[in-house]
Amino acid sequence: MKSTGMVRKIDELGRIVMPAEIRQTLGLEVRDAMEIFIDGERVILQKYQPSCIFCTNADDLIDFGGKRICPECLAKLKKLN
Secondary structure (H helix, E strand, C coil): CCCCCCCCCCCCCCCCCCCCHHHHHHHHCCCCCEEEEEECCEEEEEEEECCCCCCCCCCEEECCCEEEEEEEHHHHHHHHH
16 A cells, blocks of 8 residues: 555544545546445445446446446346246
8 A cells, every 4th residue: 555645634513625636546536436335443435336237237237227238247147027
């Protein structure tokens, strides 16, 4: 893990401001969704990547009734009919 040397405090609403340099480096834009993970004592932020609701595959997703489904799971659903 690489240290940036940047330190930020949590405000009274629990927010932390991510420095512009980090957002630019990671290609994060205003309103990008972030996923939050806990690893022991660590909090990890990662840009949210939508995935299939059934198998977590993130490639070639199809919108199906407002849900994201990969082609393989969609094919399996079609076989159920």
